[in-house]
Amino acid sequence: MVHYKMIFKRRDFLKYIASLTSAIPPLPSIFSIADKTVFAKETGNRVVITKRPGVFSSPTIVSPEIVNSMLSDGICLLTGCKTPEDAWRSLFKLNERIGIKINSLGGRKICTHPELAYGVAKHLTNIGIRPDNIIIFDRLTNELKRAGYKIQKNSSSVNCFGTDSDYELTPEFSGTIGTCFSRILTQNCDAIISIPVLKDHDLSGVSLSLKNFYGVIHNPNKYHDNGCDPFIADLNCHPFIKNKLRLVIIDAITGQYNGGPAFKSQWAWPYSGLILGRDPVAVDLVGSRVIEQKRKQNGLPTLKEAGREPIHIQSAAKRKLGTGNLNKIEVLEL
Amino acid sequence: MNHQPPDITRRDFVRAASCSICLTGTSGLCSALKKMLRPSIAHASNPPEHGSVKEVMYYKKLEGLKIECGICPKKCRISDLERGYCGNKENRGGTYYSLVHSRPCAIHVDPVEKKPLFHYLPSTMAFSIATAGCNFECRFCQNWRIAQYRPEQIQSSFTPPEKIIRMSIEKNAPTIAYTYSEPVVFYGYMFDCAKMGRLKGVGSIMISNGFINEKPLAELCKYLTAVKIDLKGFTDKFYKDQCSGELEPVLNTLRVLKRTGIWFEIVVLIIPTLNDSPAEIKNMCRWIAENLGKDVPLHFSRFHPMYKIRNLPPTPLKTLETCLAIAANAGLHYVYLGNIPGHPAESTYCPGCSRVVIRRIGYSIVENKIREGKCSECGHPIPGVWKQPGSLAL
Structure with missing residues (x-):
């Protein structure tokens, strides 16, 4: 397979989509989801960066319309599908229950934007997935509230609530990890979309998709030693995560390149982007490079020099959770 | 004694107790008795706001x-x-x-023998409290559903120190026990309760893994009346691999307790194949005899499969009896077996005349022949806290 990096302009993107129309044989009118899933798997190590400087309608307000457009373009480019609907259908079955794991720890200023999480939910309902089969969730209901989410439980619309105390009663094991998983993950979801935030982390170097799953276990504080390694990688090997994770979208609308996980205004910047992929290792590697570049631009030492190289990403690659070599990742920027 | 009426009703107390999680200690009775002595486990459907930080x-x-x-x-x-x-x-x-000051997740009244403390006010009750959290993660944790959880994951009730003191007085418990999980991690709450309890004539006992820094320990000991330390094993490897801890700081805690003069006892949970080698037990007993003296009570307790170690059997009686013999050979005077109800090694024997001075069955005292801290038969002193310390007398 040829691996390459491309920088797409919007015009290039439209051309690319147009070329797909001619290059890809027309799909049968009643297509097989399974066939489309196979098709999507061919783009498994692709990572798409969509950036829109205009995503902020004011310094602190994000435009849902532009977020929606970023999502539409990004998901098409990621999957190689012509329309967003086809793209989402290539990833999810209509009768699946889908969990959207966000990161709300840092409060409103450095969390997964509600506009993005609800935007993803809207895309899913657009293809016919029932709203009440979609759950936006994180560790705590209170943290979700603080991050601006509207709590909905047992609702006919999109649900949104925290695990709180609802963990499995017996521990599961995965390498060095022994933990009780959130029952939202184990009982309520067939598939997971992980939407972390592009940010630095004091212990693990970065807190992206792999680290995001510390929010589904009952004892994350027991796995902070040695830069959270190999704990993060071992956790992501568990079938509850490995077999359910279908899509990663890093919310890089606002990034933070130092001082995480709490919000620190002096190190936050409007990256105005999303980073999408199906391979959590590849996405995290690309995300960590964005953070490293920003640190360099601002005269900060590399994460390695700062004593917190995100070694968990390579540990995850060694466990075959994804591609840990940038040269083998197809990065498309839009 | 302060006879001021408590500001909680009996109903409040029952409610608090029923919503608590009270789990067995590292030693205890047979399962039937355990069931009698523990309230049901309750998981919060709506975790409380932790406004009392x-x-x-x-x-x-x-x-x-x-x-x-x-x-x-x-x-x-x-x-x-x-x-x-x-x-x-x-x-x-x-x-x-x-996040847990004044937020106990477990409230219960236990016999002090359940802690276990065998040389401390026999037949009295200990008003026992715990909060979420622990500074170890023992793979065999017997109380992991509170010790290994974060505060939001389990129900708790706002119970400030003054309320704890009043509840213990109402329940005729001369002692508050900080127990079940790990009191070192709710140090501030324990400290405030112990300090206030001393003023009101209520004692305080810490049931701990001993993994605490010297300065906070020394300060706390001014207000405690006794301590029980869980010595998890006697190798650093065991502490590291099975507990995410270290041995040496725990040994230092034991030395500090000895130096301070506070009454303390030691419990060792014997886990088949992990910390039960005769050589390790021998080293441990020798260290105790040399550094802490031969009068420190040592309890060997039976392990039951729990938390992350579910593939090992309960400790065979023979293993525990081997430990007992090793400790006796090391010259230790007071060695007990725990979680073996009805075993003769539940009772206290006088080192002077070898007669039983306290006969126990499980947590019950059948016979107590200690008078004024001495064996009533031969007059040999039996160390311990046999009456409420003068400054604390109710």
Whole structure:
């Protein structure tokens, strides 16, 4: 397979989509989801960066319309599908229950934007997935509230609530990890979309998709030693995560390149982007490079020099959770 | 004794007790008795808001809004919005807060023998409390559903120290026990209860893994009346691999307790193949005899499969009896077996005349022949706390 990096302009993107129309044989009118899933798997190590400087309608307000457009373009480019609907259908079955794991720890200023999480939910309902089969969730209901989410439980619309105390009663094991998983993950979801935030982390170097799953276990504080390694990688090997994770979208609308996980205004910047992929290792590697570049631009030492190289990403690659070599990742920027 | 009526009703107490989680200690009775003595486990459907946060007593502020915790030897360095290993303290903007002060998740009245403390006010009750969290993660944790959980994951009720003291008085419990999980991680709450309890004539006992820094320990001992230390094993490898801890700081705690003069007893949970080698037990007993003296009570307790170790059988009786023999050969005077109801080694024997001075069956005292701290038969002194210390007399 040829691996390459491309920088797409919007015009290039439209051309690319147009070329797909001619290059890809027309799909049968009643297509097989399974066939489309196979098709999507061919783009498994692709990572798409969509950036829109205009995503902020004011310094602190994000435009849902532009977020929606970023999502539409990004998901098409990621999957190689012509329309967003086809793209989402290539990833999810209509009768699946889908969990959207966000990161709300840092409060409103450095969390997964509600506009993005609800935007993803809207895309899913657009293809016919029932709203009440979609759950936006994180560790705590209170943290979700603080991050601006509207709590909905047992609702006919999109649900949104925290695990709180609802963990499995017996521990599961995965390498060095022994933990009780959130029952939202184990009982309520067939598939997971992980939407972390592009940010630095004091212990693990970065807190992206792999680290995001510390929010589904009952004892994350027991796995902070040695830069959270190999704990993060071992956790992501568990079938509850490995077999359910279908899509990663890093919310890089606002990034933070130092001082995480709490919000620190002096190190936050409007990256105005999303980073999408199906391979959590590849996405995290690309995300960590964005953070490293920003640190360099601002005269900060590399994460390695700062004593917190995100070694968990390579540990995850060694466990075959994804591609840990940038040269083998197809990065498309839009 | 302060006879001021408590500001909680009997109904409040029953409610608090019923919503608590009270789990068995590292030693105890047969399962039937355990069931009798523990209330049901309750998981919160709506975890409480933790509005009662209180600043932690021992920590250092560092650059960049970080802090270093000074309570236990882990010395967690914690960034803003993060928690320490114990999971119940949080850095908020450079100030370190306990999320469990006045927030017990377990409240129960136990015989003091259940802790176990065998040389401390026999036949009395201990008003026992715990909060979420622990600074170890023992793979065999017997109380993991509170010790290994974070505060939001289990139900708790707002119960400030003054209420704890009043409840213990109402229940005729001369002692408050900080137990079940790990009191070192709710140090501030324990400290405030113990200090207030002393003023009101109520004693305080800490049931702990002993993984605490010397300075907070010494300060706390001014207000405690006894301590029980769980010595998990006698190799650093065991502490590291099975508990995420270290041996030496625990040994140092035992030395400090000895130096302080406070009454303390030691419990060792014997786990088949992991910490039951005769050589290890021999080293442990020799160390205790040489460093702490031969009068320190030592309890060997039977393991039951729990938490992350579910593939090992309960400790064979023979193994425990081997431990008993090794300890006796090392010259230790008071060696007990726990979690073996009805075993002769539940009772206390006089080192002078070898007669039984306290006969126990499980947590029940059948016979007590200690008079004024001495064997009633031969007059040999039996060390311990046999009556409420003068300054604490109710």
